[in-house]
Amino acid sequence: MALDFSGIREQADSGARKVFFSLSLKAWLLVALFVFCFLLIVFFQLQGLIASLLLILAFILLLIFLKPRPSLQQQMDLIVQQSKEAEKRFLKHLIDEHTFSQIRLENEKKLIGIEAALKREQNPQSLLDLESSELDVRKRHKLKELLLEKDQAVLELEIAKQRYYKHRLDEKFFQEISSEKQKRLVELDTLISELYKLEAKEIMQDTERRLKQAGVKQDSEGVDETMQPSRRRRLKRQ
The missing domain is CATH 1.10.287 (Helix Hairpins)
Structure with a gap:
């Protein structure tokens, strides 16, 4: 019985495309930087300390910029937890009413901003x-x-x-x-x-x-240079 691998191949290709397009432009630029540093080492035969520094620098940049950032939903959940923690502290008289009110207001502004960003992503x-x-x-x-x-x-x-x-x-x-x-x-x-x-x-x-400019050009072209000066002046006035 022959096995049909076409469906599996299509799923694999689809998954590869998703991974490719899910990476941001910044990520691809950093990968290109890493490759560029490697090519510098190979073609210019950089050795020892310089080569190590280039590779370490590229690796650090990759770690910093490729570090996953919290999603909008994760940010919203974190702000909600902060508001709950502030409410607990207020009920235990650990913070005064004014401070609690300010925390609530700032968190509400953040939540509204994140919710608006989520809404715009869902309905561009x-x-x-x-x-x-x-x-x-x-x-x-x-x-x-x-x-x-x-x-x-x-x-x-x-x-x-x-x-x-x-x-x-x-x-x-x-x-x-x-x-x-x-x-x-x-x-x-x-x-x-x-x-x-x-x-x-x-x-x-x-x-x-x-x-x-067009008007001046038309005037100068529309007057015959062979005419007498007085006649040219009368035509220009007309």
């Missing part, structure tokens, strides 16, 4: 098409950062409202968080509009300059 929304805009690369990058920050602030404000309506956030904390987010949204809208105004102003100035 495409921003406006910046590639076709008149903005240059630097301003386009800045505008994208502002739009992403605005999207994050709007999500955090929506989550804060949901927590307040579900009685998971008291009114005092909700008002403070809402005021902070509304203030930041005003600042972001101002920065975005100013960026567009500056770009529009530059485009208009460039357009006017080109129109003036």
Whole structure:
């Protein structure tokens, strides 16, 4: 009976692709650095202390940057545990009410921010098409950062409202968080509009300059040089 290994091969290929694409760009750059150090040693015949230092440096960088970071859900769980620990200390009169309130507020802000990031990962929304805009690369990058920050602030404000309506956030904390987010949204809208105004102003100035140059060129080409000076002046006035 012949065995069909096609399914196993496809699963293996799929797993390899997942591993390949799961590694970040930073990880691949560090691997490339390690390989580059090794090639330096081989081709330039570096020996002894220099070769050892290069390999140790590459290995340390790999350990530092390839160290797994806690996921958003793990960060959220850690903050929840911190809030519970603060509540225990408050009930045992180990911290005062003001300190406990500040810890709760800061943790609520962090939780709302992480929840907004999780929501954006699960439901990615495409921003406006910046590639076709008149903005240059630097301003386009800045505008994208502002739009992403605005999207994050709007999500955090929506989550804060949901927590307040579900009685998971008291009114005092909700008002403070809402005021902070509304203030930041005003600042972001101002920065975005100013960026567009500056770009529009530059485009208009460039357009006017080109129109003036085109107008001068047409005048000079439309007048016959063989005409008398007085006739040329009358045509120009017309």
